[in-house]
Amino acid sequence: MPKVDLEKLKREDLEEAKMGIPPRFGKDIDVDFTLENSGRWEKVKGGNVWKLEVYSENSHSINMIFNDFFLAEGSELIIYNKEMNMMAGPITSFSNNKSRKFSTDIIIGQSVILEF
Structure with a gap:
């Protein structure tokens, strides 16, 4: 599987949390x-x-x-x-x-x- 940039996903989750969006469950990979x-x-x-x-x-x-x-x-x-x-x-x-x-x-x- 392609390597996932976990740090990038965490930063995105922190930004989305400021808008009341819960953290993601996982990362879809087609x-x-x-x-x-x-x-x-x-x-x-x-x-x-x-x-x-x-x-x-x-x-x-x-x-x-x-x-x-x-x-x-x-x-x-x-x-x-x-x-x-x-x-x-x-x-x-x-x-x-x-x-x-x-x-x-x-x-x-x-x-x-x-x-x-």
């Missing part, structure tokens, strides 16, 4: 990660697993917002931090919806691994 252009596929017993590590230097946590979310029946997505002490999932086709949007909870750390 990405275009797909099964085809990112991560790596591994053969495992019983099939294939795709893994992608997302690293954001100096972040306290990472959450994900998927804009074109659809999981086929029988597939699972698991998202966890590098320390493996926080996890979201397994996320299944049950989470599919008409808007094709999906958001994760906050996962503490500078790095998360997506495993599909």
Whole structure:
């Protein structure tokens, strides 16, 4: 992920606080990660697993917002931090919806691994 200028964000938050605007929750970073252009596929017993590590230097946590979310029946997505002490999932086709949007909870750390 591109490095975020935390000091600049803090200065902006201080200026906005003077106008009664609460501090931001996080910084949106648009990405275009797909099964085809990112991560790596591994053969495992019983099939294939795709893994992608997302690293954001100096972040306290990472959450994900998927804009074109659809999981086929029988597939699972698991998202966890590098320390493996926080996890979201397994996320299944049950989470599919008409808007094709999906958001994760906050996962503490500078790095998360997506495993599909």
